[in-house]
Amino acid sequence: EEMARGLKKSEVLLLENLRFHPEEEKNDRDFARALAKLAEVYINDAFAASHRAHASVVAITEFFDEKGCGFLMKKELEVLGKVLSNPERPFVLILGGAKVSDKIGFIKGLLDKVDSILIGGAMAYTFLKALGYEVGKSPIEMDKIEEAKFILNEASKQGVKVILPSDHKVVKNMDEKESFSIVDNEHFSSEMIGVDIGPSTVEVFVKELTKANTILWNGPLGVFEYEAFSEGTKRIAETVAFSKGFTIVGGGDTVSAVNKFGLAQKIGHLSTGGGATLEFLEGKVLPGIKALER
Template sequence: MELKTVKDIEVRGKKVLVRVDFNVPLKDGVITDDTRIRAALPTLQYLLDQGAALIVMSHLGRPKGERKPEYSLSPVAERLGELLGREVKMAPDCVGPEVERMAEALTPGEVLLLENVRFHKEETSNDPDFAKKLASLGEVYVNDAFGSAHRAHASTEGVAHLLPAAAGFLMEKEVKFLSYVLENPEKPFVAVIGGAKVSTKIGVLESLLSKCTAMVIGGGMAYTFLKVQGHSIGNSLYEEESADTARSFLEKAGELGVEVILPEDHLVASEFSEQAKAEYVDAVDIPEGKVGMDIGPRTVEKACARIRGAKTVVWNGPMGVFEFPAFAEGTRKVAEAIAECKGTTVVGGGDSVAAANAFGVADKMTHVSTGGGASLEFLEGKPLPGIEVLKK
């Protein structure tokens, strides 16, 4: 997939409206993780170096069309200014006469951050008039907010029809690596898919199945697959409504000759609790009264052997309840194996990214996606509205 990028447009002396993903975690008005701000810096700095004035816009949280002070982007303006080494002016809103005056007064090298676009319900409804008001602030539009690209909102999709539009470097990178996984992955290609429910990941499983050499399935959803194979899963998570889906998926994998690695041993507990004591079950079947919480060492070794020998690995979802220290080992070992893999390694999805960061291996991956829901939908093969409008 080829996108029009910032390098394809002339921005010198122009006011560039840039959509970024500054949806950062805040505690008592203080940013606790500025990763998303840092991710946008290459695009912002490039535009400034090219002699543009920047009007930056983002959402933060879910204020649901109401002006809520706790969702103000003011702390972001301060942090962005520190990272760029220049003043970032903070607009009182994202539309309106005062904002228009501030945008009009901008000169090359200056930066204006608009207030949270989701303070207006017209943003999420992709209201044409609201999109026009946003577009009127700039002369060129750049979208670098991959994390919001699966939403057809005014600032991510509507504006792109009204101004010359291009992708930022982060958007370009995301599309490049996720497209590689979907379109032409070098083999052996191993997909590592985890998470709680079959229903939320079946789209990714089915999308990747025909491209994979092997697929490792872990997390809560693995127990539904084991159950339809006739194994006992104790009190582990089971989605009865997804049983037929799981059954047909395994049949299709068999027909295609794709190896599906499911848990062959487990760490279990008597209850789903962080305080629960981990017990090892050296068998596929889980005893009555026990809850599967993580993949066991035999399963880990088998999965890691496939991962280390792969030319391409995509990872979406943890192997167990990694947030509980007693049940983190499966996810940690798999994450480390992906980090050691000499091939192209792509991590997508919020929990996988959180795990990669928690285990200190994120910087050893080829690409770590910044978009949870967006990367999931991309890997499912769905068209993303915010990307479709940027295609060449």
């Protein structure tokens, strides 16, 4: 408090990670009041934390008459808000990453807004398993098989095209990264592990993306951290980067992939939010946004 009072013009006081204090995640009012004593105006520019009901995000706003959002938060809300309210069609959603469970609500929230969904990454194997395919030792969420079936069924009812991988880059051992092979869905044996989408799938995805006027991408399409398994994610990243449509990339791993391939400057909007982006596009009211409105 003394340091805050002693700040000179243009000086900044940066606090340590507030999650070191248990009161932060408990949304503790007394802790928030103590933080509020350090300033006269509250600005939240942490969109990525706005889905968390924490003391520095929610409770603190009660102690400020003057409060608002920063420029980054404003841009996130404008861009993602347009995706929800009035996306330019055709709208293609690309989904990857590890878990179906992280994206179920997100998919359901966007089903009536998208024209097609391209699914790759580890989460594709849960969908392929739901359709009865052998996926070997690839990671799947058995408790989400029924959800996957429901999503596929709802998409079909609403005329949304869902495109799953038709071929895969696979290994028998993750330690033998150069000993991969390409197999289609019919020849995926029980000892194989899927590590990337295959070349035929890449071409199908690329063809679909060239039609799009809006593209939203969340989740890498393979284990892109390893060069041998990065081709699918790289080709899709290049297609998204040079798309004629408006492009949005969200999620830490996906943004990392785009940066790795040197394409970040060519993306329309790189969303800083992981869970916050998913929850916002799911249609949820983020606690940090709601707190600024009261």
